[in-house]
Each structure stands twice: as structure tokens, then as C-alpha cells.
Amino acid sequence: MDIQTVILGFLMTHNMTGYDIRQKFDMSFGFFSGLSFGSIYPALKKMEQNSLITTQFVVQEGAPNKKLCTITDKGREFFQESMRTPLPVDKYKNSFMARLFFFAHLAPDERREMAMAYMDSLEHTQEKLRESEPVIRKHADPFQVLCFESGLRFTEDLKKNIADVLEALEDPGV
Amino acid sequence: MDIQTVILGFLMTHNMTGYDIRQKFDMSFGFFSGLSFGSIYPALKKMEQNSLITTQFVVQEGAPNKKLCTITDKGREFFQESMRTPLPVDKYKNSFMARLFFFAHLAPDERREMAMAYMDSLEHTQEKLRESEPVIRKHADPFQVLCFESGLRFTEDLKKNIADVLEALEDPGV
DNA sequence: TGCTGCATGTAACTAGTTACATGATTGT
DNA sequence: ACAATCATGTAACTAGTTACATGCAGCA
Structure with missing residues (x-):
């Protein structure tokens, strides 16, 4: 599963920042695969350009400002399609x-x-x-x-x- | 395990061409990981430059000419060292x-x-x-x-x- | 005539990683 | 004084992939 689909999967239920996504991922998905900021932020940027998500700048006091991401209808469609692509045959890498x-x-x-x-x-x-x-x-x-x-x-x-x-x-x- | 170490591992026991390596790999190691020509040949080139292997051009009749690869002492050392590096913690990607x-x-x-x-x-x-x-x-x-x-x-x-x-x-x- | 096997190699691409840069706040 | 948490982002790198290019031999 590619990074875009995973991110959209999280955004299906909650609006999140890149930082939130990393945290959620680490807690729940971390034993399957890793996700670093160096891949999250470029992915979010690309997804915004492709209208899969919209972002909203949130000014905060006592904490750095943040960009809250919201999935769009196009994003939901993309996610649903991607969830239905045939599963690849896994290699048992160990x-x-x-x-x-x-x-x-x-x-x-x-x-x-x-x-x-x-x-x-x-x-x-x-x-x-x-x-x-x-x-x-x-x-x-x-x-x-x-x-x-x-x-x-x-x-x-x-x-x-x-x-x-x-x-x-x-x-x-x- | 990186591609260089795997190739050296095969060359520890037999001299081989890039083509041979691919075949051997597919037969015996194929369910753990894949290895394509697009990664084998550049790896062999790099390994020759770093004196981990030497190559010998073999002229053939009735079949294309080939480059037989032989592991050097430096290559054997590299392989042994690499076999002793600590194992990374695997992610259970599926x-x-x-x-x-x-x-x-x-x-x-x-x-x-x-x-x-x-x-x-x-x-x-x-x-x-x-x-x-x-x-x-x-x-x-x-x-x-x-x-x-x-x-x-x-x-x-x-x-x-x-x-x-x-x-x-x-x-x-x- | 066209497929499979033998044989090497490059170019463009995919998908990530680590390290770095910035900077305020809160806890020890 | 120092580390951790919150927060975003870029640059250089790693390690591979697929598709393409070439070309002869043998078989059905």
C-alpha cells in the first residue's frame, strides 16, 4: 500500500496534521511499516496539488502553527479505488x-x-x-x-x- | 541484506555471470526477495571498480559472449564482514x-x-x-x-x- | 515466422530514507 | 542547562524497479 493511500485512510475519519499522521501511524501501524516526516510532508504537498486533500492553516499560541489536512471527495474516491486494486504477491523478506x-x-x-x-x-x-x-x-x-x-x-x-x-x-x- | 553481499555470497562457491546469478537467485532465494538485471549489472560494475570481483571475458560460439565474475580476497573479506553486521529489526510488511x-x-x-x-x-x-x-x-x-x-x-x-x-x-x- | 533461451547493459522512474534547518514551550 | 514535545519542511542519498535496446541460436 502506497503512502498516499495510507494517509488518506487516516484522513477518512479525522482531519489531521502531518505530525498527527506520523504519531497515529507509529502507534497503530508501526510494526508493519515505517513512515518518516521526509516522506509524509512531500506526499501531503503532492496530494494537495492533486486536490486529494485541502489544508487549513491553524495559528496556535504556545505551540507552532500547523496545517490541518482534510480529505476531499476526490481523495475519498482515490482511496476507495486504491483499496480495491488487486493485492500484490508478497515476498517473505526477513x-x-x-x-x-x-x-x-x-x-x-x-x-x-x-x-x-x-x-x-x-x-x-x-x-x-x-x-x-x-x-x-x-x-x-x-x-x-x-x-x-x-x-x-x-x-x-x-x-x-x-x-x-x-x-x-x-x-x-x- | 544488500545486493552486493548476496551476489558475493553466490560467488563464494562458484564463478558466475550476471545471468547465472539471476537464475540461481530466482530458483533458491526468489520467495524472499527479487533481483532484476537492472540491479545486478550496475552492482557487478561497481563491485569490479571496488576490486570485490574480477571479470573475465569468455568468447562463446552458438551463444552470446559472457563475462564470468570471480570473487577476490577483498570481496571475501567484504562478504564476511557484512555477514557479521547486526541484523536489523524487520517490519512485518504484508x-x-x-x-x-x-x-x-x-x-x-x-x-x-x-x-x-x-x-x-x-x-x-x-x-x-x-x-x-x-x-x-x-x-x-x-x-x-x-x-x-x-x-x-x-x-x-x-x-x-x-x-x-x-x-x-x-x-x-x- | 515467431517464441524462448542466452547474455549484457542503460535510462527513467519510484519510493522511500537520514540528516539538517528552524524555533517556541514545557518539564527535569 | 538540557532534553522532549510540537510542528514543518528541504536536500542528498539509497536502493531498487520497469522498460527499452541489442542480437544470435534453436525449436515448433
């Missing part, structure tokens, strides 16, 4: 799997260490997910909760997968 | 999950259709994996086989995950 592919060139100890370090990083990810769980259950819609639960399960499955790999690495025949 | 996140804006029928279409594409992926299985078991090293098996399992787990989502979508409360 940094550890890419390493594993060339494990023959590492020493047995290094292999185990690397697999264990990856397992640790998965546990860390899981912890962070659990921390954000109450906020999501409270503020997200049922599909977003479903999405979150799938993310949890995804991580859990991957951990089991890596545990199996670790076991195989202990086998002196490998 | 086109269907990104859609699911905004399912509130689709009609119930559309939601189910999309989930089922994604399930079909996963089954298609699995079929292709099973087709390449005998070739991999025969030619790949034990770690690459482990990698392949993890890929199979990954797909299987994802299918179960999506099946759960589909079930939740049938619930009239969602």
Missing part, C-alpha cells in the same frame, strides 16, 4: 532468513549466536507490541484490532520457526 | 494486513472476497514452492534447505493466520 541462506560461511558458534540474537530481537518486538496493546484495544476499530492480533500471531509463529532453526543448528550433522 | 487495517471502509462482501483472494494467492505461492522443492533439496546446502523449509512454514502459518481473520470476518459483530 533479514535472518537471508543470513541463514549463507550460514555455510560462518562458524557453528557464530550461527547459534546470530540465531539467538534474532530470537532476542523478536522477543523485544513482542514486548513492545504488548505495551501498545491496551491503547490499540481502546482506540482502534475492530479491523485494526484484528490486524494487531495478526501481528502478534505473526511474531509468535516466527519465533517458533526460529526455535526450530536453532534446534536444527544444534544437530552436529548440520 | 499487503493484506495493510488492507485489513482499513477494512472499515469496505462492504462486508468485499472484505471476505479480498481475504479469500489473498488466501488463493498464498496457496499459489505454496504450490510454486513445492514445485521447486526437489531441485532445492538436491542442489542446495543444508542451511539453504533449512531456509527453504522455514519459507514453507512461514507460508503455512500465514495461511492459518488469514483463515482466522476470515473466520472473524464471518462474525456479524465485526
